[in-house]
Amino acid sequence: MQAAEGGGVVRERGVAVADPLLDARDLVKHYGGVEALRGASFTAYAGEVVSLIGDNGAGKSTLVKCLSGVERPDSGTVAFDGRPVELDSPVAARALGIETVFQDLAVAPDLDPAANLFLGRELRKPGVLGWLGVLDKKEMRRRAIGSFDDLGVTLQSIDVPIGSLSGGQRQSVAVARSVVWASKLVFMDEPTAALGVVQRERVLDVIRRVRDQGMAVVLISHNMPEVLAVSDRVEVLRLGKRVARFRAADTTVEELVGAMTGALSQEDAG
Amino acid sequence: MTPQRKSLAKRLVGTNTLWIALVLLLLIAVFGALRPDAVLTVFTLQTTLVETSVLLVLAVGMTFVIITSGIDLSVGSVLVFSGVTSAMTMNSLNGGDATNAGWGVVVVGLLVALASGAAWGLLNGLLIAKAKIPPLIVTLGSFGAALGAGQLISNGSNVSGVPNVLSNNLGTGTTFGVPNLVILAAVVTALGALLLGTTRFGRHTYAIGSNEEAARRVGIGVTRHLMAVYLLAGVLAGLAGFMAMAYFRVASVTGHDTDNLNAIAGVVLGGTSLFGGAGSIVGTIFGVFIPAVLRKGFVIVGVNVYWQPIAVAIVLVAAVWFDQSRRKARDRS
Numbered sequence: 001m002q003a004a005e006g007g008g009v010v011r012e013r014g015v016a017v018a019d020p021l022l023d024a025r026d027l028v029k030h031y032g033g034v035e036a037l038r039g040a041s042f043t044a045y046a047g048e049v050v051s052l053i054g055d056n057g058a059g060k061s062t063l064v065k066c067l068s069g070v071e072r073p074d075s076g077t078v079a080f081d082g083r084p085v086e087l088d089s090p091v092a093a094r095a096l097g098i099e100t101v102f103q104d105l106a107v108a109p110d111l112d113p114a115a116n117l118f119l120g121r122e123l124r125k126p127g128v129l130g131w132l133g134v135l136d137k138k139e140m141r142r143r144a145i146g147s148f149d150d151l152g153v154t155l156q157s158i159d160v161p162i163g164s165l166s167g168g169q170r171q172s173v174a175v176a177r178s179v180v181w182a183s184k185l186v187f188m189d190e191p192t193a194a195l196g197v198v199q200r201e202r203v204l205d206v207i208r209r210v211r212d213q214g215m216a217v218v219l220i221s222h223n224m225p226e227v228l229a230v231s232d233r234v235e236v237l238r239l240g241k242r243v244a245r246f247r248a249a250d251t252t253v254e255e256l257v258g259a260m261t262g263a264l265s266q267e268d269a270g
Numbered sequence: 271m272t273p274q275r276k277s278l279a280k281r282l283v284g285t286n287t288l289w290i291a292l293v294l295l296l297l298i299a300v301f302g303a304l305r306p307d308a309v310l311t312v313f314t315l316q317t318t319l320v321e322t323s324v325l326l327v328l329a330v331g332m333t334f335v336i337i338t339s340g341i342d343l344s345v346g347s348v349l350v351f352s353g354v355t356s357a358m359t360m361n362s363l364n365g366g367d368a369t370n371a372g373w374g375v376v377v378v379g380l381l382v383a384l385a386s387g388a389a390w391g392l393l394n395g396l397l398i399a400k401a402k403i404p405p406l407i408v409t410l411g412s413f414g415a416a417l418g419a420g421q422l423i424s425n426g427s428n429v430s431g432v433p434n435v436l437s438n439n440l441g442t443g444t445t446f447g448v449p450n451l452v453i454l455a456a457v458v459t460a461l462g463a464l465l466l467g468t469t470r471f472g473r474h475t476y477a478i479g480s481n482e483e484a485a486r487r488v489g490i491g492v493t494r495h496l497m498a499v500y501l502l503a504g505v506l507a508g509l510a511g512f513m514a515m516a517y518f519r520v521a522s523v524t525g526h527d528t529d530n531l532n533a534i535a536g537v538v539l540g541g542t543s544l545f546g547g548a549g550s551i552v553g554t555i556f557g558v559f560i561p562a563v564l565r566k567g568f569v570i571v572g573v574n575v576y577w578q579p580i581a582v583a584i585v586l587v588a589a590v591w592f593d594q595s596r597r598k599a600r601d602r603s
């Protein structure tokens with residue numbers, strides 16, 4: 001078994017000689033009696049795609065929520081760019097350059113794609129009108145069309161509520177929103193789940209492009225061939241704990257599945 | 271493929287607002303055809319407008335609240351409370367009877383009315399946004415409490431002594447033939463429409479009603495925003511209380527039990543969704559006038575006015591059903 005011990009292999013490969021961009025340690029999160037995270041650790045380096053995999057209910061989405069400021073872990077530490085950080089709100093995560101595609105997308109179905117792209121970051125008109133809070137809808141629409149074009153999001157119309165789009169289109173808009181605003185790290189919680197073959201390839205292309213710009217991309221997916229195709233590294237979560245880490249180039253689907261189900265366990269992975 | 275904008279015509283047809291406007295025009299046309307002499311006179315138009323002004327101001331605040339997928343049952347009671355506190359303050363400032371008081375006293379009265387509305391709005395907002403109690407329950411509570419408080423303060427009777435300068439100017443005065451009350455309501459409505467339709471505040475109002483959790487995750491201050499929306503509804507109810515007092519020359523403690531339902535009906539008739547996330551002030555204007563036109567129309571053509579609430583109910587249920595089935599068709603997953 002050729003697992004990456006600690007992160008040594010990564011360093012050896014030379015893609016991320018520096019310290020981790022994101023280093024979460026021993027996160028614990030309870031929901032009432034349910035222990036969703038039981039001391040989970042997670043690491044991401046700048047300029048890499050790292051997949052976070054695990055069975056249903058392993059705690060992947062919970063981990064992502066904790067690391068994007070939506071949920072607060074009961075205990076554990078998070079370091080970002082080498083400094084300890086307190087991700088106590090979505091705003092705090094955004095300020096660090098972290099963006100997220102949530103599994104449930106977190107879009108406003110009644111608003112159009114441009115409004116969703118700029119949600120919480122609306123552009124205002126210059127001058128007094130802007131000071132009064134008046135939106136620059138035209139400019140937002142123009143930029144949104146540009147971004148969607150750029151990212152290969154196909155929409156027939158720019159002013160329909162996003163709830164009337166297909167599931168895949170909605171997912172594409174959520175992906176676009178995350179990569180447009182991210183500057184350091186993007187979490188994508190099953191961003192390709194509802195996508196057709198063509199759109200899936202587009203999202204994977206976008207993920208590679210974002211990585212090539214030097215950002216870290218964290219991909220959550222249940223599709224193992226996809227994981228192996230796009231990732232540099234893979235971290236495996238089982239029952240709320242990290243149980244294994246792999247270099248994508250050195251592993252196989254069997255090995256990943258083994259780690260997810262517990263048939264195979266790696267020491268020194270936590 | 272670059273996404274296109276739909277043509278303006280197509281965008282309009284897609285909105286409930288257009289349809290509700292057509293219904294209103296149709297009603298006016300039908301009543302007009304039946305009694306052309308009575309319906310289309312300036313007087314009929316004017317009285318309808320005046321009688322609807324106060325309701326419209328309530329409905330503007332209600333539109334914001336309903337778009338956040340909330341509800342405010344307290345507006346009519348807050349209107350009463352604000353009128354009572356305002357009138358009693360003015361009276362006490364003027365030795366017990368403000369009938370001949372000057373503008374200074376009137377301005378203080380206005381501020382007291384607005385502050386009274388703001389206080390109830392803030393209380394609603396705190397309980398709904400901070401304590402997370404459902405708006406229906408909170409405002410059902412303040413519906414009772416605000417009316418009770420108003421009646422306690424006034425000993426259960428109407429408060430007279432409303433300054434003549436107030437009643438003669440705001441209450442029944444006109445500017446270029448347009449009642450001042452109508453002008454005030456129009457200004458409030460226009461400002462509300464601009465706030466909702468063109469500003470970030472408005473955009474966030476829609477976002478919260480459409481998906482509160484999504485709004486929170488993109489960093490919108492949901493708690494603060496909801497408090498601001500209920501505060502706005504409260505302030506407008508306070509203003510409506512001041513307007514009603516100016517018009518009727520008395521701060522009445524009765525006759526406002528169904529203001530809340532009338533405002534909600536107007537908002538919903540105007541195409542604002544009870545599920546939140548969609549709606550407009552322009553729609554609310556049409557929606558508020560439909561019951562008013564029906565009532566006037568029935569009187570003029572000699573139909574028993576008791577048919578009016580029944581007719582409104584039918585249109586209302588149809589509007590909600592229409593909205594619901596549109597949503598079902600739209601939100602495919």
Ligand SMILES: Nc1ncnc2c1ncn2[C@@H]1O[C@H](COP(=O)(O)OP(=O)(O)OP(=O)(O)O)[C@@H](O)[C@H]1O
Nearest residue numbers: 031034035036054055056057058059060061062063
């Ligand atoms: N809001 C919540 N309230 C209660 N329990 C929760 C909540 N969110 C998650 N859980 C529980 O925490 C555990 C981990 O859930 P999580 O959504 O993180 O899993 P996941 O790995 O993302 O699964 P999937 O692959 O199905 O998306 C599950 O047992 C789930 O039931």
Ligand SMILES: [Mg+2]
Nearest residue numbers: 060061062103
């Ligand atoms: Mg999940």
